[in-house]
Amino acid sequence: MREEQVLVQSGVVQLAGTLYLPDSARPCPVLIVLHAASGGERGFFAYRHLAETLPAQGIGMLLYDRRGSGASSGDWATTSFEEQAADCLAAIASLSQRDDVLPDRFALWGISQGGWIAPIVAAQSRAVAAMAIISGAGVTPAEQMDYAAAYTLREAGFGDAIVAEALALRERVNAYYRGESGYAEVAAALGAAESAPWFAYSYIGPASELPADVTTDKWFYEFAYDALAIYPRVQTPALFVWGAQDRWVPAAESMRRFCAATAHLPDRMFAQLPGADHLRMAIASAHEDMRGAYSGTPEIDPAYTRLLIAWLREHLL
Structure with a gap:
């Protein structure tokens, strides 16, 4: 060679x-x-x-x-x-x-x-x-990461109800990236969930990482690809x-x-x-x-x- x-x-x-x-x-x-x-x-x-x-x-x-x-x-x-x-x-x-x-x-x-x-x-x-x-x-990348989150949550021992709760929050974040909801309400939802035991397994960023302008975030350009x-x-x-x-x-x-x-x-x-x-x-x-x-x-x-x-x-x- x-x-x-x-x-x-x-x-x-x-x-x-x-x-x-x-x-x-x-x-x-x-x-x-x-x-x-x-x-x-x-x-x-x-x-x-x-x-x-x-x-x-x-x-x-x-x-x-x-x-x-x-x-x-x-x-x-x-x-x-x-x-x-x-x-x-x-x-x-x-x-x-x-x-x-x-x-x-x-x-x-x-x-x-x-x-x-x-x-x-x-x-x-x-x-x-x-x-x-x-x-x-x-x-889509959004669907892919939903799958990954569900896999990881179940691997960690969480049941279907928690998986559904995590995926619902992931969808709220994606809806924000689509322009369908406001920053304050999504940031509040993230802040309320951050202390939950399952949050660390859901591939969701904390409220402090939610961009006020989604066009500055790579996820905005990729999540619906x-x-x-x-x-x-x-x-x-x-x-x-x-x-x-x-x-x-x-x-x-x-x-x-x-x-x-x-x-x-x-x-x-x-x-x-x-x-x-x-x-x-x-x-x-x-x-x-x-x-x-x-x-x-x-x-x-x-x-x-x-x-x-x-x-x-x-x-x-």
Whole structure:
């Protein structure tokens, strides 16, 4: 395997990345990583398996620090999904100029939030020959976090009545972001709930963090995002994979919605891995807590690795 540090210019932003290539001198296809919200830097452990496995299969891999993260410039706090897609398109354009890269054989690997970015890129580039959506949410960010809150509350031992109370408060906050209620009443509702034992498990911020102007908060621009609206413009072969033990994304409901949204695609595949979690870690090896931290030593589910490699080889080589 050859490893090269690269820089990609995307408008005024410069992305710092690492390009992993097979030892062969022949031009190769390249997979580009699209980041999880919690994994903006190249060193994020959930990306390591790609560098360890793909070059040996004859497939290159580009992993760059997301804008505003690591050695890349820009401001992550104000970055939109469309800007992240533009960064990936800039990376495709840059790599396409290289003699050791096949300019029409790119794959996208988008995990979690990256699964929302990948189809935006694919809809704009004929160079994308395949995309793998890993743990992608087929629901809005607001629905996704409702699911995560319910999961965490139940894991902590709270019953259905408390879950319903927490979700109702989450909806009051989202209604405020939609402009349907006032700051004072929502701040008061948050203040009244903050001392409840369940509040810390609900992924709701305290009253002190409620913005008087919602347009200054990233959540305002993302909470109602429709991840499926782009798919009529997508013609790219697609692989969708979920871990059945995902605490962040409703796997079964997401698969149902993605299946309906991609009915026009002649080449698509769906898989749920019974022993894997959100990051495709085998649940037998480690447990992910409500903050995304692992106890034990997380190991990639081997069933996922076999599936991904076989699918990429079929579509890129």
